[in-house]
Every structure is written in structure tokens, then in C-alpha cells.
Amino acid sequence: MTVLEKIEVKPMSVEKTATSIRFAPVILAGGSGTRFWPRSRRARAKQVLALEGEHTMIQQTLERLQSLASADDVWVITNCWLRDVIAEQLPKVPKGQVICEPCARNTAPACALAAFLLERTEPETVLGVFPSDQVVKDVARFAEVIGAGVKLAAAGENIVVLGVKPTRPETGYGYVEQGATVDAVDGVSVTRVKRFREKPDPATAERFLAAGNFAWNGGIFLWSVKTLAAAIREHVPDMAPILETIAAAFGTPEFERVFEEEYPKCENISVDYAILERRSAKGETRSNIYCLPADFGWTDLGSWASLHEHLGDGDGDNVMDGATTGLFAIQSSGNYVFAPGKTVALLGVDGLVVVETPDALLITTRERSQDVSKLVRAIHESGREDLI
Amino acid sequence: MTVLEKIEVKPMSVEKTATSIRFAPVILAGGSGTRFWPRSRRARAKQVLALEGEHTMIQQTLERLQSLASADDVWVITNCWLRDVIAEQLPKVPKGQVICEPCARNTAPACALAAFLLERTEPETVLGVFPSDQVVKDVARFAEVIGAGVKLAAAGENIVVLGVKPTRPETGYGYVEQGATVDAVDGVSVTRVKRFREKPDPATAERFLAAGNFAWNGGIFLWSVKTLAAAIREHVPDMAPILETIAAAFGTPEFERVFEEEYPKCENISVDYAILERRSAKGETRSNIYCLPADFGWTDLGSWASLHEHLGDGDGDNVMDGATTGLFAIQSSGNYVFAPGKTVALLGVDGLVVVETPDALLITTRERSQDVSKLVRAIHESGREDLI
Numbered sequence: 001m002t003v004l005e006k007i008e009v010k011p012m013s014v015e016k017t018a019t020s021i022r023f024a025p026v027i028l029a030g031g032s033g034t035r036f037w038p039r040s041r042r043a044r045a046k047q048v049l050a051l052e053g054e055h056t057m058i059q060q061t062l063e064r065l066q067s068l069a070s071a072d073d074v075w076v077i078t079n080c081w082l083r084d085v086i087a088e089q090l091p092k093v094p095k096g097q098v099i100c101e102p103c104a105r106n107t108a109p110a111c112a113l114a115a116f117l118l119e120r121t122e123p124e125t126v127l128g129v130f131p132s133d134q135v136v137k138d139v140a141r142f143a144e145v146i147g148a149g150v151k152l153a154a155a156g157e158n159i160v161v162l163g164v165k166p167t168r169p170e171t172g173y174g175y176v177e178q179g180a181t182v183d184a185v186d187g188v189s190v191t192r193v194k195r196f197r198e199k200p201d202p203a204t205a206e207r208f209l210a211a212g213n214f215a216w217n218g219g220i221f222l223w224s225v226k227t228l229a230a231a232i233r234e235h236v237p238d239m240a241p242i243l244e245t246i247a248a249a250f251g252t253p254e255f256e257r258v259f260e261e262e263y264p265k266c267e268n269i270s271v272d273y274a275i276l277e278r279r280s281a282k283g284e285t286r287s288n289i290y291c292l293p294a295d296f297g298w299t300d301l302g303s304w305a306s307l308h309e310h311l312g313d314g315d316g317d318n319v320m321d322g323a324t325t326g327l328f329a330i331q332s333s334g335n336y337v338f339a340p341g342k343t344v345a346l347l348g349v350d351g352l353v354v355v356e357t358p359d360a361l362l363i364t365t366r367e368r369s370q371d372v373s374k375l376v377r378a379i380h381e382s383g384r385e386d387l388i
Numbered sequence: 389m390t391v392l393e394k395i396e397v398k399p400m401s402v403e404k405t406a407t408s409i410r411f412a413p414v415i416l417a418g419g420s421g422t423r424f425w426p427r428s429r430r431a432r433a434k435q436v437l438a439l440e441g442e443h444t445m446i447q448q449t450l451e452r453l454q455s456l457a458s459a460d461d462v463w464v465i466t467n468c469w470l471r472d473v474i475a476e477q478l479p480k481v482p483k484g485q486v487i488c489e490p491c492a493r494n495t496a497p498a499c500a501l502a503a504f505l506l507e508r509t510e511p512e513t514v515l516g517v518f519p520s521d522q523v524v525k526d527v528a529r530f531a532e533v534i535g536a537g538v539k540l541a542a543a544g545e546n547i548v549v550l551g552v553k554p555t556r557p558e559t560g561y562g563y564v565e566q567g568a569t570v571d572a573v574d575g576v577s578v579t580r581v582k583r584f585r586e587k588p589d590p591a592t593a594e595r596f597l598a599a600g601n602f603a604w605n606g607g608i609f610l611w612s613v614k615t616l617a618a619a620i621r622e623h624v625p626d627m628a629p630i631l632e633t634i635a636a637a638f639g640t641p642e643f644e645r646v647f648e649e650e651y652p653k654c655e656n657i658s659v660d661y662a663i664l665e666r667r668s669a670k671g672e673t674r675s676n677i678y679c680l681p682a683d684f685g686w687t688d689l690g691s692w693a694s695l696h697e698h699l700g701d702g703d704g705d706n707v708m709d710g711a712t713t714g715l716f717a718i719q720s721s722g723n724y725v726f727a728p729g730k731t732v733a734l735l736g737v738d739g740l741v742v743v744e745t746p747d748a749l750l751i752t753t754r755e756r757s758q759d760v761s762k763l764v765r766a767i768h769e770s771g772r773e774d775l776i
Contacts, residue, residue: 343748345767347753348756352737359729360731360733
């Protein structure tokens with residue numbers, strides 16, 4: 001029995017439609033990533049940095065999609081500061097599909113724009129929304145899971161999200177409350193989604209972790225163009241006509257002007273709040289939201305502390321980054337140091353984050369590294385735009 | 389009544405001899421200053437760095453002596469790594485008077501060498517021994533005190549030391565136990581010295597501080613050439629013939645060879661231990677050791693912590709050094725950061741020392757900065773001579 005039969009959406013099987021599905025990944029790359037200051041800057045945000053490995057995060061994002069989609073079908077939503085560097089880093093993505101928002105309006109308008117752009121010509125295409133700043137260890141498994149998700153999204157008015165098995169009571173992520181396991185597609189298990197939960201307080205996060213059926217919202221969503229367009233019209237009705245106007249101007253000489261005039265009118269809201277939470281309120285069986293496991297070594301590099309965790313060999317490891325020429329550590333543990341080309345000497349210090357660039361030096365702790373954005377705000381407010 | 393009459397050394401007054409005294413400062417500049425790594429290196433030791441102010445520490449040492457002695461009369465005892473940079477920094481000191489020890493043998497042999505070099509031609513000259521890594525705030529007062537000391541030293545077999553009024557129970561300095569105040573020379577009070585005390589343990593240091601008649605040994609000594617030469621023959625008899633041999637070769641083509649062969653035979657011992665402690669054992673009235681107050685804003689820059697204290701505006705001050713272009717600090721206090729040309733951002737860190745050079749980055753705490761030499765030893769042992 002296929003998932004489709006079980007959930008009774010349409011009288012066709014996932015397997016039968018698989019070969020004819022068109023898949024268009026939408027890479028969201030508009031974030032400023034201020035928590036990686038001083039390495040990340042407005043024109044050099046986290047996603048265009050090689051924080052781990054040789055390639056930048058957005059290059060890795062495209063690479064892990066290459067078995068699933070042609071670069072010709074990829075869209076990138078970013079901002080004017082990053083346009084050039086992204087075009088340079090992703091030369092195979094058509095320049096016309098690198099869309100620069102005139103202002104940041106969170107993920108809902110960005111996703112909706114993509115849907116309305118494709119709605120007239122290819123409503124059956126499956127859109128996949130991918131953050132550009134995530135790390136995936138097992139790319140083969142990633143392709144399996146996303147491939148299954150594309151099939152599931154293509155098979156009706158389904159919305160597919162990815163859930164990461166939580167390893168700690170994290171308060172920085174949204175959670176997906178999972179319901180019944182309904183089936184498996186290509187060996188990937190599928191659960192219904194009961195509810196989306198906002199970033200919880202610590203006690204609630206502990207409860208979610210203990211309950212066992214809560215997953216971190218991995219920020220990856222799959223749905224057909226027509227499903228997403230319909231969801232926007234239903235759940236964010238004010239936003240729909242704005243984006244329809246912008247989409248209608250796409251490809252004309254008027255586009256930039258219309259985009260600049262209309263886009264700022266959109267509500268500043270995430271996909272999670274605007275669509276998923278509202279949709280999930282219909283109830284587990286009526287919302288058609290399904291969750292697939294992000295069991296491919298998913299990491300969200302959200303701060304210097306998470307980079308330490310990702311690169312390090314345990315909590316007490318001293319992580320030297322940026323091809324430093326040597327490390328001498330005496331009675332020091334758990335530090336993260338980025339100091340290109342330098343020998344680093346640590347004496348009697350623990351849990352620090354030290355990041356050096358040609359014009360700036362950051363010194364904080366792993367514990368406080370979530371608050372680096374506060375520093376960036378202070379620098380911005382002081383008028384030191386050269387450092388932003 | 390003059391000091392001299394009072395202490396009954398010679399039937400002549402300090403005032404009468406003042407005009408005819410010849411004064412030869414001996415600047416001790418052989419230290420490696422590893423505690424200021426990574427700024428200080430073997431060929432760029434603390435004394436040739438501009439740690440505070442525009443001029444280097446050895447330049448400041450010479451400058452504050454200029455009202456008391458001609459640069460022609462100055463001797464510098466250093467090592468082969470620093471010879472060139474010192475010759476460059478002190479162009480007025482005759483090159484032949486920059487003596488490079490073939491190996492480090494602490495302060496007693498260095499001072500004794502100077503005495504024996506001058507003994508034959510000018511036994512009455514007053515030698516002043518000056519460390520090259522001290523900071524003096526009030527240079528006019530320094531000249532007054534040293535001038536008075538020179539007169540006192542010229543007036544007989546007197547040894548003059550400088551005592552710094554202690555402000556904390558420091559365990560890193562030697563102490564001078566002062567006896568009776570005997571008089572004043574040119575408005576500078578003179579006390580007898582009861583005893584020299586080695587670096588004390590914390591409890592003893594507390595007792596010294598409470599007692600009120602203990603001063604830190606400022607490392608500055610004044611005595612006539614013949615007094616010093618006699619003291620060496622009396623208190624370090626094995627060392628005298630070695631240095632006499634070296635002095636006899638001075639100015640001949642044999643000098644370097646003799647110096648290299650003989651000097652290593654000298655005992656590795658400080659002036660304090662070799663002469664002053666032994667001499668003071670004769671008793672307060674018979675040792676002829678006098679103490680003048682180093683009340684001219686004396687600071688010994690012994691570590692990054694002491695540089696923080698010297699440059700900072702109190703314990704909680706964040707000190708940015710090296711012409712940094714800006715500082716942003718959130719919930720951070722008492723840090724010392726040397727980061728030339730960089731903007732420094734601190735978030736949630738206290739009492740740290742961060743020092744950046746083109747090839748190395750040191751991260752420690754003010755509390756542990758005394759132990760930076762341990763790091764340097766570890767680096768040396770690892771074979772990374774490029775960093776030493």
C-alpha cells in the first residue's frame with residue numbers, strides 16, 4: 001500500500017508519477033548571518049563563506065542537490081549585497097533566477113514569490129525550499145530523503161517538512177510535533193504532523209525532548225507550486241496579490257521597479273508561522289502535512305559555538321580554524337580560534353571564541369556566541385559601516 | 389651635617405665632591421623578556437620594544453639619564469641577538485661600549501665586568517646599574533634621586549640602592565629591609581639598609597607590607613668602580629680573576645675569543661645574591677649600604693598584567709593597545725588586547741590577555757600572564773625556533 005492510497009489524496013501511486021516530476025529547488029540566501037561576525041559581513045554573509053570544508057555553504061547546498069535537479073531549475077532568493085558573490089560562486093545557476101529582494105521580509109514572501117513566478121507555466125512542479133547555511137554529512141542519504149519528499153509532494157496537495165531528531169533541549173529551533181507513521185516512500189518513513197511549535201522555553205524544550213515525538217524543524221519544505229500558491233491565498237491572503245503583481249512583471253523592464261515598490265508591502269513573516277502553523281490547525285489528518293526524517297547528519301551552523309561542536313572532537317577540544325600553523329595549549333580546553341596563518345598559544349583559558357580578520361578581532365565565549373549579533377548591532381549603531 | 393660626616397666614612401662633604409664626579413651608567417639589556425611573547429622575541433626583547441610610549445624601553449632608559457651623564461660614558465651589556473637593534477636604537481652610545489655577553493650569566497658578572505673594565509683608568513668613577521625595562525613617570529625626580537645617589541656613592545665605599553614603596557604584597561620582587569634614616573642628600577632622604585630579602589612567600593610578603601620599613605628592590609645600584617671591584621673580590625672571589633682576564637683583553641684583537649672562553653666560567657648569580665646580601669650580613673652600620681626612595685613613579689613591566697595595570701584606568705578597564713581602530717565591549721571588563729590596526733569586539737569576557745602579531749596569537753588571562761614564559765619554553769622545545 002502506498003502512502004497515497006493510505007492518505008487517500010488521489011487515486012494514483014507515488015511510484016507511477018515519479019519519472020515525470022519536475023523539481024525546482026529554491027535556495028534561500030538572504031540571511032545576514034551576523035552571528036558569524038567578524039568573518040561574516042553584509043556582502044560576505046555566512047552562506048558565501050567556507051565555514052567548513054573547501055566550498056562555501058551555498059555551493060555545498062547546490063552540490064548536494066545535483067542528483068535531484070538541474071542547476072537550470074534552481075532559484076536563489078538573496079539580497080543586493082550578495083548578488084555578485086553568489087553569481088560568482090554558482091555560475092551554473094541562470095543569472096535571471098538569482099532574485100534579489102529589495103528588503104528582507106523573512107521566508108514566507110520569498111517562498112511565495114517563487115510559487116507565483118512558476119504558477120502560470122508549471123503549476124505541477126515541486127518546489128523545494130532549502131536554507132543555504134546548513135551542513136549535511138551524508139549527501140547520498142540526503143538525496144534519498146529529498147527524492148522521496150519530492151514524490152510525496154508531487155502526489156497531491158501535500159506539504160512535506162523535514163524533522164531532525166533532537167539531541168538536546170534546544171530553545172533556538174522550532175519543533176514539529178509528529179503524529180502517526182503512515183507509510184514509507186522509497187525506504188523513507190513518513191509521519192503525519194500534528195502541530196508546529198514555536199521556539200520553546202527551556203522547560204518546554206525539555207518536555208519535547210522527553211516526549212520522543214518532537215523533531216526540530218529542519219527548515220526544508222517541499223510542495224507543488226499550486227499547493228504552495230493555494231496555501232498562500234488561503235493563509236496569508238493579503239500577501240497573495242502583492243506577489244502576483246510582482247510575478248506578472250517578471251521578465252519585463254518594469255520588474256525591478258515593481259519589485260522595489262511592492263515587495264516591502266509584504267508582511268515580515270516566516271513560512272512556519274504564515275502557512276505551516278495555520279495549516280496544521282486543521283488537524284493531523286486534514287492538514288496534509290507530512291514529516292520525513294532529516295537523518296543525513298543535519299547541522300545548522302548557527303553560531304561559533306555550533307561550529308566548534310561541528311569541527312571539534314568533543315566539548316573539551318581546542319579547535320584551530322583557518323589553517324593556523326600550529327597550536328600550543330597549556331591548561332586550556334574547549335576553545336575555538338580562527339586565526340588564518342598564525343600559530344596560536346593558549347594558556348589557562350577555557351571555552352573561548354577568538355576570531356581574527358584583517359580589520360577586526362572578536363573575543364567572546366562559546367556560551368555567549370549567540371549574542372554576537374548584539375555586538376554587530378552596536379557596531380552598526382556606532383556608524384562603523386565599514387565593519388558591517 | 390652631611391650624610392658623610394654622619395656615617396663617618398671620609399672627612400669630606402658630599403657637596404664638595406659633587407662637581408668632579410664622573411658617572412658611567414651601565415644599562416643591563418641582556419634579558420630575553422619571554423613573558424612578553426609573542427611581541428618579544430630573542431632578537432626583539434622587551435627592552436627594544438615600545439611597550440608604552442613612542443620610544444623603546446632602552447631608549448627611554450637612556451633618555452632619562454641624559455641630564456646626568458653623556459652618552460659617551462654609557463655602557464650597555466646585552467647579547468648577540470640584540471646587538472644590532474640596540475646599536476640602531478642608541479646611536480649616540482659608542483659601539484665599543486655595547487658589550488655582548490657570549491652567554492647569559494645574570495647580573496653579577498655583567499656589573500663586575502663593567503667595574504673591571506674601568507678599574508685601571510678611572511677607579512673613582514661612579515657606576516650606575518640600570519635595568520633597561522623599567523618605566524619612570526617623573527623623569528625630573530628620577531634625575532634628582534639618581535644625582536643624589538651618585539654623590540653618595542662617590543663619597544666613599546658606599547653602595548646605594550633604590551627602594552620602591554610597596555603597594556601590594558608582591559612575591560615577584562626582592563625586598564630591602566630599611567634601618568635608620570641617616571640624613572638627606574639634595575632633598576633625597578637616605579636610610580641605612582638592614583638586610584636584603586629574597587622574593588618572599590605570600591605570608592612573608594604580607595608581613596613586609598604591614599611592617600612599613602620594607603621596600604621593593606628597584607634593581608638600580610650605584611657604587612664607585614673601586615668599591616664594586618673590591619666587593620666582588622671580597623664576596624665572589626672565584627669570579628674576580630675571570631673578569632680581570634676578560635677586562636685585560638678588552639680593546640685587543642683577542643677580546644672576543646677570551647670573552648667567549650672565560651665568561652661562561654662565571655657563576656650564574658645576581659648582584660643581589662652575590663654582593664648585596666653578603667655585604668648586608670655585616671650589619672646595618674658596617675655594610676655601608678644606603679637606600680634612596682625610588683619615588684619617581686617606578687614601574688617594572690614584568691608581564692602583560694603589569695602592562696595592563698600601567699596603561700589602564702583601574703582593574704576593570706579594557707586596555708586596547710597597538711593603535712587599534714576601535715573598541716566595542718559588551719559585559720566585558722579588565723581585558724588587555726594588543727591587536728595592531730584592528731577593531732576589537734569583546735562580549736562577555738573578563739581579565740583576558742590577547743596579543744596578536746603577524747605570525748602568532750596569544751590568549752591567556754592577566755592572572756596567568758606570569759607563566760607566558762612556560763609557553764615560550766614549550767614552543768622552544770617543539771623546535772619552532774621561528775617563533776622564539
